[in-house]
Amino acid sequence: MKENLDPNSILNAEFQYASDTAHQANDDRGKVFEVFLANIVTLVSAAILPSVFNIENNLIFVFVFIGLFMFGLVTLYQLTRTRVAWVSSIKAMNQIKEHYIKHFEGLKDAFKWSVTSMPKANSKSSIVFVQSIFIMILNSINVSLIIYFVFFTGFRLLYIPVLGIPFIISFVIHYLIWERLLK
Secondary structure: OHHHOOHHHHHHHHHHHHHHHHHHHHHHHHHHHHHHHHHHHHHHHHHHHHHHOOOOOOHHHHHHHHHHHHHHHHHHHHHHHHHHHHHHHHHHHHHHHHHHHHHOHHHHHHOOOOOOOOOOOOOOOOHHHHHHHHHHHHHHHHHHHHHHHHHOOOOOOOHHHHHHHHHHHHHHHHHHHHHHHOO
16 A cells, blocks of 8 residues: 555645645635625714715614624624634545555654644634634624614713623624534
8 A cells, every 4th residue: 555655745735735725815814804894884884874864764774784794694604614614624634644644754744734733623813713703793793783773863972881782792692603613
C-alpha cells in the first residue's frame, strides 16, 4: 500500500487548500461588509423616513424589521452549518494526513493541523464567531425595533432601557441557538 502513496500529492493538496481558504477569507470580508451596510441603511432609513414622509403607520417598519430578523436567522443558521461542514471536511483531511504520516514520518512537520490540534467548531477566535456575534447583535436590534414600532411613538430616553431588555434576551437566545447548532 505504501508504494501507491505519493507524499507530494498530499503536500500539493494541502497547499491548494491553504490557497483556496485565503481567497475565500477575502470574499467573506466583502460579504460581511455588505450585510453590515444593508442593515445600517435600513436602520437609518427607519429612523428618518417616518419624519420625511409623514408616515403615521409604523406597520411597514414592523414588517421590514421582521423581514430583517428572519434574514438574520437564516444567515446565522447558514454560518453555523457551513462551519460544521468545514470542521467535518477538516476532520476528513486530517484523517488522510494521519494516514500519510503513518507511512512517511517526515511529513508530520509539513502540516499545521492534525486530528488533535484542529480548530473546534465553536472556536471563539474564528471569523465565523465574529460574524455570528455581529448577526446576533443586529438581529437583537431588529427585535428591539419591532417592539419599538409596535408599542412606542417618538423617542424618550426611557425607551433605551426598556428596549434593552428584549435586546439582551434576544442576544442570549441567539447565542444559545448558535452554540447548539455547532454541535
